[in-house]
Amino acid sequence: MSMRPFKTFLFILAALCLLAVFPLIAPDGKLKIYNIEFRIYKLDFLIKQTSTYLPEQDIKKDITPDKNVKPFLSETAETKKTEDTQEASQTGIIHVADSPPPEFTGLNNSDILIPASSEYNWRELSEKFLNAGLSTRPLRILYYGDSQIENDRVTSGFRKVLQEYFGGAGRGLVPVESIYNTANNFIMSTSDNWQTTSLIRTKQAHLDLGLLCESFHFNHPASIPETKTNAWIKIKSIKPDINSGYSIVSLFYRAEDSSTVSVSVDGNLKVTKELAAGAGINELRFNLGETPKSVKMEFLTLSGITIYGLNLESPTGIMVDNIALRGRAYPEFSRIDTTRLKQMADYLEPSFIVLQYGVNVVPNITNDYSYYKRHLNHELSFLKKILPRTPVLLVSVSDMARKVGGELKSYPNITKIINAQKEVAMENGCAFWNLFETMGGKGSMISWVERQPPLGNKDYVHYTPLGAEKVGNTFAQQFIKAIELNQATASLPYEP
């Protein structure tokens, strides 16, 4: 028996006709058979394009990063920068204010909103940043966020632009051990006797943590009372670049008694130091002179040591610390021991704080986000008690999408959450940056995911490293713009 093409045609036609019946008998898109609910397409699904999303808003073409992404500073600025740095090494002053203003690359530029109540603090911030070379310690930006900034995403691009512009090198604060937040340009390994306390792994309060929201301790085992025990940390650079070009390693610790640390650089023992015993956090700084290939720290103690963070920095310039707390809706500073936070802040003197949260709030859709505002308010006023003069900036939640009836759509509640965030920011005198707008607004995450190369992950929530780099760069440009704008208005009378 043979088949003619006409029969095949009829067969396909019959199948298509039968398939077209279902949307007619189930126009609401649902069909229940024996208590199992089946999703049924709409009739136009058969003809309409549904797999590829049509963005609701045309995103500027120049988002496409690939090789069109020019280094942030133009070539002339870069050359100038090198000269500046050379000069700086002689005089200690970097004249950054003369550099041409940064170009804006891609993304819809949404300005940083600064409430009138914090203009004074911002003027002070401008002064500080524009004279970054004069400072004896690098200027510090603590960048807190959720999983959106894990693995140095966003912060890496942010830091890169700021360090190219204001100087500085190094990754800043890093935890001793981190499962998910691994650094990209160095590998950290440790002995296995460290125990981690982390804000995200416990629900308790009064936690013995520092600004990094994690601490690491090892205890001397009671079974062998006489001898000292040791633990070690090793940092090995794998990709030397500006993020890893640190020359100073500092250690935030609390030791009970009779403890030492030995530092080896590139395999050679450099120095052994006593750790000051005491009830508070101490800092121990090692100036290595140049970026090491590897640093190993070995600790010996009779009782126990707690480390609140390692700090990889340069003598001057800007430091951006990535502090990612996955799964959190807001930073939970208030669960940390206030004295500890203050002690560490006294050493680090952070100049600026960024908080980027929200993707964990989005999946629970409600109409009323006053509970969220309450939590945010509480944390911000707590933070203000610890660092009263440090300007804080809230980054809005990013766009994220879900699938409804086979179609990708932005979550409907994002604008509400952004409004809540913005209101809290303004009430607390915090600056605000609308990341959602910058991305392109509603539906933008979908086109970010579909872009080649992709800027968003297939979960339609998180950025790819490339997308995060873009966001970080743009944010840094906005930050620089705000800094320069505030300097321009610095002649206005102060109103403290």
Add this chain to the structure above:
Amino acid sequence: MNPDIYDIIDQLFVYSSDKPLLYTRPVFWLLFAAIMGLYSIFYKKNRIRNIYLLAISFFLYYKTNGAFLFLLIFSSVFNYLAGYRIEESKRAVTKKTWVAFSIAINLLILAYFKYAYFFTESFNRIFNTHLEVVNWLILWENHIFGTSFDAMQILLPVGISFYTFQAISYIVDVYRQRVEVVKNIFDFSFYLAFFPQLVAGPIVRASTFIPQLYQKYRLTKAEFGHAVFLILKGLIKKIVFADFIAVNFIDRVFSSPTSYSGIENVLAVYGYSLQIYADFSGYTDIAIGLALLMGFKLPVNFNEPYKAINLTNFWRQWHISLSLWLRDYLYIPLGGNRKGKIRMHLNLLTTMILGGLWHGAHLRFLIWGAIHGVGLVVDKLWNRLSKKIVPPSKILKSLGVILTFNLVTFAWIFFRAEGQNAINQMLFQISHHFEFSILLNVFTGYTIPLTVMILGFIFMFLPFGLKEKVRGAFIKSPAWIKLITVVITVLILYQAASSGLQAFIYFRF
């Protein structure tokens, strides 16, 4: 007219780079129904049938690839003429020169579009230059047609790797007198451009395909049943066992390995092993089924590759048309196994490394090819040795399957990862942050994607006989049962395609 109608017309006839016409899209099947409708008028006369299908193929290629249709047409004309010259030349030297010339042109085009970035970047890295690639084809087209395609980046024309290899096999076969030169340029273009296999294979040989152009259309009822079965199987593989698990689990891990523990990374790697098989073999299943419905037979391309007992067998069962191509047009010309054991091993390694690079222009494809190359050499050595030490047994065979599957899966890391950095991160998470203790949490968190993955592996490893029984039953069933099966399958596929996204989950709080 209704705006929806415009939308359909737009989708059917206008090229749009972000809306390629895929087999998984309903609109393709509407179009295919129309193609078959018209086909029932044209199929009787071979010449008209071939021109009709060629026009359809060019049209569909334009739909997925826009401007690159010109390249396909150039390739068709050039290789057609080259075949003629080889056939007509009297002197051996002239013949050889033509063969060399046409292979060189084919490879240059492929190299230009596929490897321009790879070579430029390598050159820039070594000599510290800042050279940039320019798409000359697009420049030329913009100049001639006043179009404004972007000439500063080279996009890979879809299917170029496949039709270039088909063209080379034709040239060599004409020279070796294994196939007669094709007299009609339309017939030859049809051989290169026939749409079911154009985009992702199988790589069809002129010697098996060209003769079909001159045969009468014939499709038995059993072949029809087989074709429909293949298409359904292909769609299930592609939509459920490839796309679904990719979107809901595998892609996210690969794009950000350090956000996941070692155990999640390992699961993603095994998942990818399933995904790539389901994706690729699913695609060729559909291609073979479509071609068969139009009366053309394409070669089998996958034959339960993960059941292979060693790497040599794996390559006899995985992407068979490529393996055979590499054997006939690369390995054997290199000397094959005729020049001693050492040369043989070297040839094997070279073939696999070049085969790796054919998949894409990146160091990691080279590494992937090298892993397989070295694996094949070790396999050959072990084969000779093992015969003397251990007698073949069932246990040994099972061990072979497990070992081969795991090696192949490991190699996929290099194939899939987005760059060397991602590979390092993945291996780092697996070696440093394995976190075995959260395995149960991972399963409860990702229940659906992981269950689908497990089901996929179960189906894959089901006995061949059982699968054949199901196929046989489907083929024998009356038309209305086939119809109902199609409808039910599509409804189920829609459930997978329309399911909500797997939420992001954090472990280890």
